[in-house]
Amino acid sequence: MANNGIGVVGVANQARVMNLKVGSSVGDVNACAEAIMYAADNGADVINCSWGCLGKPSVLVQAVESAYCFHGCVIVAAAGNSDHNANRYCPANLKETITVSATNYSDQRATKSYRSNWGTIVDVGAPGGDDWDILSLRNWYVANPQGRFVGELYYAEDGTSAAAPHVAAAAALVLSYRPSFNPEQVRQAIRKSAVDLGQPGFDDFFGHGRLDACAALLDGNPCMALLIQPDDGEKFIRGENETITVRGIADGAGFSYWQTDYDVKTSNWFCRELDCGYDRKYWYYGGEMGTIYVSDLEQDGEYWIRLMAGRTAKRSMTSCRLLSLRND
Numbered sequence: 001m002a003n004n005g006i007g008v009v010g011v012a013n014q015a016r017v018m019n020l021k022v023g024s025s026v027g028d029v030n031a032c033a034e035a036i037m038y039a040a041d042n043g044a045d046v047i048n049c050s051w052g053c054l055g056k057p058s059v060l061v062q063a064v065e066s067a068y069c070f071h072g073c074v075i076v077a078a079a080g081n082s083d084h085n086a087n088r089y090c091p092a093n094l095k096e097t098i099t100v101s102a103t104n105y106s107d108q109r110a111t112k113s114y115r116s117n118w119g120t121i122v123d124v125g126a127p128g129g130d131d132w133d134i135l136s137l138r139n140w141y142v143a144n145p146q147g148r149f150v151g152e153l154y155y156a157e158d159g160t161s162a163a164a165p166h167v168a169a170a171a172a173l174v175l176s177y178r179p180s181f182n183p184e185q186v187r188q189a190i191r192k193s194a195v196d197l198g199q200p201g202f203d204d205f206f207g208h209g210r211l212d213a214c215a216a217l218l219d220g221n222p223c224m225a226l227l228i229q230p231d232d233g234e235k236f237i238r239g240e241n242e243t244i245t246v247r248g249i250a251d252g253a254g255f256s257y258w259q260t261d262y263d264v265k266t267s268n269w270f271c272r273e274l275d276c277g278y279d280r281k282y283w284y285y286g287g288e289m290g291t292i293y294v295s296d297l298e299q300d301g302e303y304w305i306r307l308m309a310g311r312t313a314k315r316s317m318t319s320c321r322l323l324s325l326r327n328d
């Protein structure tokens with residue numbers, strides 16, 4: 001029961017919860033994949049993954065793709081707490097998942113107990129606490145690290161594992177309000193309504209901003225922008241790769257244009273527009289949206305790519321990816 005002065009309450013407190021155990025202190029990647037499939041097969045609308053592993057194990061990739069494509073599940077993933085690029089961790093690094101970094105009480109990056117992961121793959125930030133200040137139900141197998149038990153039943157936690165469920169719950173609210181939304185529309189509604197923090201516009205740490213669950217319910221027709229190629233963090237080698245093909249999705253009600261551009265990662269602006277020769281007034285669904293010629297990239301290192309899709313420049317959605325170019 002909410003608002004009775006006892007314990008904690010979730011963001012979507014009327015959502016039904018399916019708990020699936022995939023390990024104790026350490027999970028097994030096959031069990032994680034099986035749990036995702038079990039949840040999808042048994043009607044879960046939203047799947048929260050407050051865990052991750054290195055790389056992109058094929059069993060996880062397949063489970064997430066299947067849950068997303070065939071079951072229409074919204075899948076939320078914690079970015080991780082290692083102060084690394086989140087594109088190293090699965091399922092945060094999969095294009096199907098909504099990837100969540102952690103913010104603190106002051107809408108800043110949490111730094112006291114964990115340092116959230118970051119990167120172009122981050123969709124939004126959400127409250128993840130700082131200095132063990134998110135109250136959660138206690139796991140009975142856990143000892144009492146740093147005295148973090150609160151009373152009999154609760155446990156003080158923080159990190160992106162605490163941040164991701166806020167977004168999963170907001171996704172449940174969006175779906176309860178707009179049941180016809182597909183997972184991509186839910187993601188775009190959450191992104192578009194997020195409160196911009198840090199560097200203006202999309203940035204490496206807060207993604208599109210900090211979750212605003214109430215505002216996420218307001219737009220019934222968000223435009224969609226999603227880059228699907230190249231993969232975030234994909235590496236290209238000068239001499240071996242001559243071109244880099246960009247593909248993505250641009251769609252939505254009232255959609256009127258899309259644009260792709262790129263620039264060196266260190267710059268704040270995306271100033272090199274990709275001229276693809278296609279008509280940008282029409283929606284795209286996985287089509288080619290431009291080609292980057294490696295010979296046009298003067299220096300080796302990291303580059304951003306951005307897709308904007310929308311009704312007007314001020315009301316556009318963006319999707320960003322990172323690529324790296326090497327010389328060997």
Ligand SMILES: [Ca+2]
Nearest residue numbers: 197199201203
């Ligand atoms: Ca920002």
